[in-house]
Amino acid sequence: MYRNLKLNTMRIKTIIIVLVTILLTVVLMQNRGVVRFTFLFSDFYVSKLFMLALMAGTGFVLGYLVGRPKKIRRLGGDFNEGDPERREHDTLSSEDKEYIN
Numbered sequence: 001m002y003r004n005l006k007l008n009t010m011r012i013k014t015i016i017i018v019l020v021t022i023l024l025t026v027v028l029m030q031n032r033g034v035v036r037f038t039f040l041f042s043d044f045y046v047s048k049l050f051m052l053a054l055m056a057g058t059g060f061v062l063g064y065l066v067g068r069p070k071k072i073r074r075l076g077g078d079f080n081e082g083d084p085e086r087r088e089h090d091t092l093s094s095e096d097k098e099y100i101n
Helices: 002-030 048-067 094-100
Strands: 034-039 042-047
Touching (some): 002 048, 034 048
Antiparallel strands (some): 034 042
């Protein structure tokens, strides 16, 4: 059952990516004219297609950087959760044992 859920999620994600890519391509192709672009104190004549593609690319890169998983920090040195060398058979003090009983 979990496998089917994961498979359906991947299909939905793929469909959304394809739809966004198609919509972006249509918007870019409809805006191929040249426009005046002012940056600080100078004017540039730049294609709308170039500016939209540049902004979309910048948005995708920033979205990837913000959305990627964070690195996991370890607390307490080199302890690994499945470490067979670690022994914690009797970690309770005698007072704690009396309280529990």
